[in-house]
Amino acid sequence: xxxxxxxxxxxxxxxxxxxxxxxxxxxxxxxxxxxxxxxxxxxxxxxxxxxxxxxxxxxxxxxxxxxxxxxxxxxxxxxxxxxxxxxxxxxxxxxxxxxxxxxxxxxxxxxxxxxxxxxxxxxxxxxxxxxxxxxxxxxxxxxxxxxxxxxxxxxxxxxxxxxxxxxxxxxxxxxxxxxxxxxxxxxxxxxxxxxxxxxxxxxxxxxxxxxxxxxxxxxxxxxxxxxxxxxxxxxxxxxxxxxxxxxxxxxxxxxxxxxxxxxxxxxxxxxxxxxxxxxxxxxxxxxxxxxxxxxxxxxxxxxxxxxxxxxxxxxxxxxxxxxxxxxxxxxxxxxxxxxxxxxxxxxxxxxxxxxxxxxxxxxxxxxxxxxxxxxxxxxxxxxxxxxxxxxx
Numbered sequence: 001x002x003x004x005x006x007x008x009x010x011x012x013x014x015x016x017x018x019x020x021x022x023x024x025x026x027x028x029x030x031x032x033x034x035x036x037x038x039x040x041x042x043x044x045x046x047x048x049x050x051x052x053x054x055x056x057x058x059x060x061x062x063x064x065x066x067x068x069x070x071x072x073x074x075x076x077x078x079x080x081x082x083x084x085x086x087x088x089x090x091x092x093x094x095x096x097x098x099x100x101x102x103x104x105x106x107x108x109x110x111x112x113x114x115x116x117x118x119x120x121x122x123x124x125x126x127x128x129x130x131x132x133x134x135x136x137x138x139x140x141x142x143x144x145x146x147x148x149x150x151x152x153x154x155x156x157x158x159x160x161x162x163x164x165x166x167x168x169x170x171x172x173x174x175x176x177x178x179x180x181x182x183x184x185x186x187x188x189x190x191x192x193x194x195x196x197x198x199x200x201x202x203x204x205x206x207x208x209x210x211x212x213x214x215x216x217x218x219x220x221x222x223x224x225x226x227x228x229x230x231x232x233x234x235x236x237x238x239x240x241x242x243x244x245x246x247x248x249x250x251x252x253x254x255x256x257x258x259x260x261x262x263x264x265x266x267x268x269x270x271x272x273x274x275x276x277x278x279x280x281x282x283x284x285x286x287x288x289x290x291x292x293x294x295x296x297x298x299x300x301x302x303x304x305x306x307x308x309x310x311x312x313x314x315x316x317x318x319x320x321x322x323x324x325x326x327x328x329x330x331x332x333x334x335x336x337x338x339x340x341x342x343x344x345x346x347x348x349x350x351x352x353x354x355x356x357x358x359x360x361x362x363x364x365x366x367x368x369x370x371x372x373x374x375x376x377x378x379x380x381x382x383x384x385x386x387x388x389x390x391x392x
């Protein structure tokens with residue numbers, strides 16, 4: 001069987017590419033349905049983009065690589081597509097856009113776009129050996145128990161990273177990149193809860209509070225959530241993408257910065273109250289109990305001098321912790337690292353040394369923040385590759 005373009009992976013990036021790559025497209029996936037990560041994202045409502053998308057919201061060894069695709073197919077372009085299909089949406093927080101009804105609306109939209117472009121979709125299809133004779137790619141596939149070889153002038157890898165292996169995630173894209181001589185930046189879990197080996201936070205499981213979490217030079221102001229095994233919540237997930245094993249993170253439990261003045265006022269009005277009682281008006285009481293020994297939270301508020309209160313606020317603003325690790329790919333929302341962008345064209349997403357070979361979406365070394373940014377990279381990179389193929 002001969003096609004113009006074979007796309008491996010019917011997720012967000014793959015379907016977007018199939019809709020724009022012109023005639024003669026075959027897109028294959030091992031799953032029973034396309035867009036499975038879309039379906040489960042955002043609690044089933046798909047956080048499909050972010051109003052504030054910019055290159056600054058992405059992590060890569062080459063921070064400039066994502067600029068071309070993001071600049072040519074923007075969040076506004078995708079919002080326009082969603083609007084044309086009459087899909088109702090809303091902004092939840094921090095520019096995050098969600099479907100009002102179901103993530104399945106986005107999948108149906110992409111399938112409709114693929115159908116209009118004439119793309120074929122093969123599901124429950126396994127990929128075997130891949131070869132290139134200098135002119136075309138030959139890919140061995142197995143579908144419905146039958147082996148067949150497909151030849152294609154263009155081969156696009158949109159098979160994601162290693163995150164959420166229970167959905168069938170593998171490192172196929174990295175293996176193929178290596179086969180064709182493209183370097184790969186070591187993959188690791190991103191947007192992932194952090195763990196501690198001593199169960200120190202087990203008594204706090206379920207407690208949430210606003211905080212600023214910092215790792216390296218990145219800081220995020222959102223909620224943190226204590227779990228049986230460690231820390232989660234949006235601020236921790238964001239910081240996890242900048243954290244490396246063995247390093248510390250810093251948590252500011254009073255990110256608004258006005259706790260000192262409030263404590264000084266309470267010292268005048270409620271001096272007989274215990275310091276822990278007063279702090280529990282500003283932090284979860286179980287967290288205050290947990291910190292009481294470490295921070296020597298004893299006595300009444302009236303007994304605390306300005307120097308002691310200032311020292312307390314400084315420690316609450318710079319709680320330094322060393323995670324033992326993370327929950328890994330099992331719960332990671334994304335995979336950091338991937339195909340080295342130095343080996344790809346930022347305009348076409350094509351491999352510089354293998355004409356007709358493309359890598360898009362999560363398998364590339366471009367990883368977005370939490371909040372719809374990774375879907376936007378899928379739309380933008382898929383569009384860029386599709387446009388390049390259609391125009392070739």
